[in-house]
Amino acid sequence: MTCGEVQPFIEDYADNSLDEHRKKQVKEHIDSCPDCQSDFDITVQLKTLLRAFSTEEPECDYFEKATALIIAKISGDAGQSGEVH
Numbered sequence: 001m002t003c004g005e006v007q008p009f010i011e012d013y014a015d016n017s018l019d020e021h022r023k024k025q026v027k028e029h030i031d032s033c034p035d036c037q038s039d040f041d042i043t044v045q046l047k048t049l050l051r052a053f054s055t056e057e058p059e060c061d062y063f064e065k066a067t068a069l070i071i072a073k074i075s076g077d078a079g080q081s082g083e084v085h
């Protein structure tokens, strides 16, 4: 496989969601190609980071609440400009 052929599969390879045949082809290329090796490393690191964030459920809740607060504040300020509580 060429780098161009391997690139679309790097993310799936990092997810370990390729079938055995494709996985073997991608692995063989990555093992022999420093460029794709580093792309793969970066992809794995990004996924690890994303996973660390996405597993923190309270954080999703926090953003929802923060967004609601911001919207309330914006619409509140618009309705009563100049008034200080």
Ligand SMILES: [Zn+2]
Residues within 6 Å of the ligand: 002, 003, 004, 006, 029, 033, 035, 036, 037
């Ligand atoms: Zn390559």
